[in-house]
Amino acid sequence: MTMRQQYASDNYAAICPEAWEAMQEANVGSAVSYGMDDWTTRASDALRKAFECDADVYFVFNGTAANSLALASLCRSYQSILAADMAHIETDECGAPEFFSNGAKILTIPTEGGKLTAEAIRRMARMRTDIHFPRPAVVTITQPTETGLLYSLDEIRGISAVCRELGLKLHMDGARFVNALAALDCSPADMTWRAGVDVLCCGGTKGGMAVGEAVIFFDRTLSDGFDFRCKQAGQLASKMRFLAAPWVGVLRDGGWIAHARHANGAAQRLHEALKDVPHVRPVFPVQANALFLDMPSEMTAALRERGWVFYEFIGGAARFMFAWDADYAQVDRLARDIAECARDYRQDAR
């Protein structure tokens, strides 16, 4: 009834053992509701420790809400949000940021592969200043990007410098933040507030939890009223301990990073295995836990027939996204199947 293995999305994965065990520990007796419980305190403290920073931490139900609420708190309805053209908040949120902010406009910037540059942000932010144009208030970057690319620390610093220069806030959509962390092998602090990020939406679900993301305000002056904002928007969990405990679980023994490293490794492993396979070409460099493959539609069809599950990206590329539970033996089998499909394709094409 359940799939054994797939690479459609990292949110197809189950709950990782560390998160599960912490929930189990938390599932004892009564606990004060709405985040006034000990688990919420412990989870917030664990994140503050991990980020080496006295940040304000909020736990909400999912990424749609985390990003939309954070962005809404960083702008007014008549302002705008600068984002890459491939940003999830633009392409896959069904108008959620506009809904939560009551009309803030997402101004998309054309990119190569979904990565914004400091220069492009400056250009867009300065384009117009008239009353008919929503004044930019915040920049959002996705780390890693929807295409599996990474912003280097230098790139983030460059972007935040432009933000400071232009009076813009910097938001990081970190649905897969931990995969970036594992890939860049730097500290959470270095990738965020030390590089100038104001607010991070730090993904829990894709990292192995059942439900829940953390919204982390490094600049605490920006979080004023955010608890009420969450409440009004239906994002204040009553039994908050079950959103919080998993963070304690994944952070206490390094499970968080270890799982991300494993997921990234799967993408790298498939990438390596396909190096000499013809008709198959990575669309983007493989930097985190995703591999986008350009291949003939006959091949993607053949792969699907063999039972593999994956998304099709705009332009037809096959997206393979690896979660904490990726089975390397299955990845190897996938590589073999792709190679076979490539061979069959070549023969058919003759």
Added chain:
Amino acid sequence: MTMRQQYASDNYAAICPEAWEAMQEANVGSAVSYGMDDWTTRASDALRKAFECDADVYFVFNGTAANSLALASLCRSYQSILAADMAHIETDECGAPEFFSNGAKILTIPTEGGKLTAEAIRRMARMRTDIHFPRPAVVTITQPTETGLLYSLDEIRGISAVCRELGLKLHMDGARFVNALAALDCSPADMTWRAGVDVLCCGGTKGGMAVGEAVIFFDRTLSDGFDFRCKQAGQLASKMRFLAAPWVGVLRDGGWIAHARHANGAAQRLHEALKDVPHVRPVFPVQANALFLDMPSEMTAALRERGWVFYEFIGGAARFMFAWDADYAQVDRLARDIAECARDYRQDAR
């Protein structure tokens, strides 16, 4: 670190065994995200079976969202929602219904104890028809009410008859629906669609789940686009199986009702035990899992000093709310403590 027993709210309680076990069963391998998985189908089917009706079922994260989204789908921003003056959506949602509906006005009707009557609804709905007044579109009733009272089936039928007459939809806030079910000992169908309820927000969290409520559209023509509405509003869980499986768990062997009966029993037990205790008076008849006690403030203070946790209701009454995990021995101990506090109070008063 965790409380042993409290009666502040039923959302202080842990996850009940049936919900937990189902989550554990669901936590195997991959599952398609966003509700396209088997557990979501099974849970929806289980609810449809329980309600003997081919309803449309949606799982969202919490009650704030369930009620607000349901109400938003039943009216337009320039219309109004008729509710009791004590309705949770009016008193404790920090403007959530107004936020989700983009400005629909809640018109409150003065009540005795939070229960609407057909006559009061008719009067309010007909009060004004001018352009400056938001036309009523939907009536919401809470079953059981925030005060622990029950609408009888006849009362619900009477209210729905007025709704039909006036072209209004009928919404039921069932955060503690199962407690009403256990108390009235009727079928879910009899208390809802057979009595004329259009949409039910059926509470999961207070009934023993970690997170999640079910929005059930008995009139399926009303649910058009509700999935997109949930998505936009940050209420579409990616790992939906963990919101759905608990419903399978509590419904399959009668755990849902049994727990509610147990919770109701605790309220009744405390009520009985206090019958002859002086200075203590139930504010409302005890019909579900809540007991509101009017007592001198000296007594509530004394009880708190003894470690008991409970909310204070408007007007100063002490609210004791019992969950699925209420320990009857503790309830008895609470009764004894109240009796002792009453005795002490009498002596002090002398």
Added chain:
Amino acid sequence: MTMRQQYASDNYAAICPEAWEAMQEANVGSAVSYGMDDWTTRASDALRKAFECDADVYFVFNGTAANSLALASLCRSYQSILAADMAHIETDECGAPEFFSNGAKILTIPTEGGKLTAEAIRRMARMRTDIHFPRPAVVTITQPTETGLLYSLDEIRGISAVCRELGLKLHMDGARFVNALAALDCSPADMTWRAGVDVLCCGGTKGGMAVGEAVIFFDRTLSDGFDFRCKQAGQLASKMRFLAAPWVGVLRDGGWIAHARHANGAAQRLHEALKDVPHVRPVFPVQANALFLDMPSEMTAALRERGWVFYEFIGGAARFMFAWDADYAQVDRLARDIAECARDYRQDAR
């Protein structure tokens, strides 16, 4: 085709000569749009001069928008607005403040005749501080009230002192501001910023203009982005000169005040004339341009039969509202008709 005289509302009145003439003067050649024209500058300057203050001035189309936009700029969606139970924004705006603010809740305070008191504001503002309750951010008072009553300067100062104490902003709904000005015979500055008002919505339409209200921010730090807010909300007139010029017209030779004095005088005149008429009783003291009369329903019906047009207030009182164009001879005729209806009623009653 047009009515000769009525007292239903001051917005039934035509455009006053001063406003009309200024529009005519403005209707020459081209003018830069969206408020960048000379007339807008002149009108803003005229208001700044009248209020003896370097305020930020914005012209919007109507009172619904003026109040709703001003309130939206003074709170966040998850906060609340304290208002009298009879406040127009609560009773007659079809959810506009909730719409413009995206869900801010209006918390109404029970009043005698629609006037808030400092004490009642403090009590409501301090009532709750929990996360489920929208934190008060702004207080709104209507001057004169919807019932035709005036806040004295002392009362306004008392209210603003409480606002300062509690961190609340003070908004004045001045749809009929000039009638209060004429009645209290004080300076605009004394009634507003010197008494602690932060933002005034200053009515133009009811004072004799075709369309348009002025939103005046005495605390200029509060107006940041208000121009963009107006634009987004469809309240930025392209041919702004025609909203601005009338202000120049009514302010330059004292027409504004003179008309208000005339309107107030009509209310007073009718009031005086009815002093000894039986069966007729003013519901509120007559302080501005309104007279609310309690009389038997047979009498209101008889008056309507004689062609008089007026609104019925909650509770059945007849509201007579006088505009700048009130014809005193007609007022006298109305008084006579009321007296005759009273006499007839007495005879019928025998």
Added chain:
Amino acid sequence: MTMRQQYASDNYAAICPEAWEAMQEANVGSAVSYGMDDWTTRASDALRKAFECDADVYFVFNGTAANSLALASLCRSYQSILAADMAHIETDECGAPEFFSNGAKILTIPTEGGKLTAEAIRRMARMRTDIHFPRPAVVTITQPTETGLLYSLDEIRGISAVCRELGLKLHMDGARFVNALAALDCSPADMTWRAGVDVLCCGGTKGGMAVGEAVIFFDRTLSDGFDFRCKQAGQLASKMRFLAAPWVGVLRDGGWIAHARHANGAAQRLHEALKDVPHVRPVFPVQANALFLDMPSEMTAALRERGWVFYEFIGGAARFMFAWDADYAQVDRLARDIAECARDYRQDAR
């Protein structure tokens, strides 16, 4: 103090005589407010007669509101609006459609010169059907376009056929509708409901009024609640007669069309006069009242020095927009100045 002549925008123009006279006629005695007056009835009837259709007509204050309200009524917040990339609602409304609709997403379609095609609409509408993508509900076309181009009747019919096929509503942004009417020399009915347009926002301001646009629902089932929607959104004028009377004025003796023909003629006249002028090239065919000229930046600077006022279009083209009051002698003088600037530029360039 006022400009003598400019071509920056047709909303720089004054009120045309027909509109002014009608306002003057309307400015007599009292009139019922909020659109219950005779002038509003007469204006609505005049429009119904002009469009040969029993349409529902609403008068609102400006184009931002007209389009945003109409679009909001044609979709739900979680749906999308298909528009040309150059559509005013996308480029110049500061997020108004998103604000009024509470988050509906504008999906822009790349165009040549701002004109949508049936094929491009079909492609975009069918692109995605998943839950993360806001389902298209309405198509909007601007007639004439922001670039001064016209949709032929056949093109409109083709677009509406696709709309019907896909279940989309068709909205026409007619800020300069009358200029299209004059240019295509067809009946209002032919260009709208007979061609399949569901709702038209028919511009008044740019056509010579002080303030006000008409929203015309040809499909009356779509207008349910639109009056309340206007009220809530601050778009219900109390002294409606002054928004309505100008429509009576411009429609009764053909002034509406005559003025538009005159404005269109000015664009054509300038276009003709520049045919042989070097360094100057129309960017788009001249079909309505606009002329976009591509010319060296030295020339636009020189023209500005000579006192001419015009907007710069994206890409640097000079936009000359002609209103009802365009003075042909001035247009000729502008043509001579452009020619002189071109000559000077050539000499400088040598």
